[in-house]
Amino acid sequence: MHYKEAKSILSANNNMNIYRGCTHGCIYCDSRSKCYNMEHDFEDVEVKINAPELLENALMKKRRKCMIGTGSMCDPYMHIETELKLTRKCLEIISRYGFGISILTKSDRILRDLDLLLSINNNSKCVVQMTLTTYDENLCRIIEPAVCTTKARYEVLKIMRDNGIPTVVWLDPILPYINDTEENLRGILDYCIDAGVSGIICFGMGLTLRQGNREYFYRNLDRHFPGLKQLYQRKYGYRYELQSDNNQKLMEIFHKTCEKYGIAHNNDEIFTYLHTYEETAKMEQMTLF
Numbered sequence: 001m002h003y004k005e006a007k008s009i010l011s012a013n014n015n016m017n018i019y020r021g022c023t024h025g026c027i028y029c030d031s032r033s034k035c036y037n038m039e040h041d042f043e044d045v046e047v048k049i050n051a052p053e054l055l056e057n058a059l060m061k062k063r064r065k066c067m068i069g070t071g072s073m074c075d076p077y078m079h080i081e082t083e084l085k086l087t088r089k090c091l092e093i094i095s096r097y098g099f100g101i102s103i104l105t106k107s108d109r110i111l112r113d114l115d116l117l118l119s120i121n122n123n124s125k126c127v128v129q130m131t132l133t134t135y136d137e138n139l140c141r142i143i144e145p146a147v148c149t150t151k152a153r154y155e156v157l158k159i160m161r162d163n164g165i166p167t168v169v170w171l172d173p174i175l176p177y178i179n180d181t182e183e184n185l186r187g188i189l190d191y192c193i194d195a196g197v198s199g200i201i202c203f204g205m206g207l208t209l210r211q212g213n214r215e216y217f218y219r220n221l222d223r224h225f226p227g228l229k230q231l232y233q234r235k236y237g238y239r240y241e242l243q244s245d246n247n248q249k250l251m252e253i254f255h256k257t258c259e260k261y262g263i264a265h266n267n268d269e270i271f272t273y274l275h276t277y278e279e280t281a282k283m284e285q286m287t288l289f
Contacts, residue, residue, distance in 0.1 A: 001045040009054035015069040021045035024147040027220035034212040052089040059097045071104030091116040100125035131170040135187025157195035173207035180244035199264035206243040
């Protein structure tokens with residue numbers, strides 16, 4: 001890792017990335033794409049060491065409370081967070097100033113900060129988002145090798161439920177010929193149902209590839225799934241969106257299951273919820289979905 005003194009921390013949409021790069025090693029990671037102009041190796045994580053100070057200055061100047069988002073680009077709970085605690089320091093500031101937080105992770109390290117998440121949720125609004133892709137634990141260790149497995153994330157979702165913190169799951173990506181099966185989908189949905197998630201974001205059964213992440217993904221296909229890279233290249237060429245042949249069938253199962261169990265599955269509605277700050281957050285959380 002290396003340190004950087006950043007000039008700003010919040011985007012126009014009030015999202016922040018404390019880190020740039022990641023050490024989770026997920027074979028499909030879009031954040032590796034060249035279009036993000038990362039000027040260092042992806043695993044050589046850039047640390048915005050002054051992120052807490054920048055965040056506090058930004059929140060002090062805001063005239064209205066809002067939701068602060070983090071985790072959409074790089075996971076706020078990768079390995080170095082254990083030592084640096086920058087995510088925790090930012091949560092402390094968000095809690096102190098009465099803002100909301102929408103946080104996305106694949107890591108059970110988020111449980112370390114349950115006290116702050118509860119504080120934010122009790123005073124404004126906190127939503128924890130978890131990415132779930134693979135029900136099979138052995139397969140999960142291959143495609144997401146350096147982060148806790150899906151079962152551990154499911155346990156996190158249940159702990160959030162038991163503490164009254166709403167959760168949203170990202171069902172993404174689903175890799176053609178690897179985890180695009182009904183068994184995998186139903187296993188993940190069963191976890192979501194049992195954990196009482198409020199909503200599931202899904203853009204379809206497939207993944208996206210572009211320069212940077214495509215090469216890394218194919219190297220890992222060669223390593224773990226010999227011959228599959230050639231199948232991908234013949235079928236998809238250099239497409240950005242790679243849709244599973246099972247997309248229609250699996251999406252029908254997805255929507256019907258969500259309808260049956262009262263889980264929000266309209267992406268636009270969920271995103272609106274994630275970005276909306278309510279003064280009476282507790283009542284809103286009980287009725288929105």
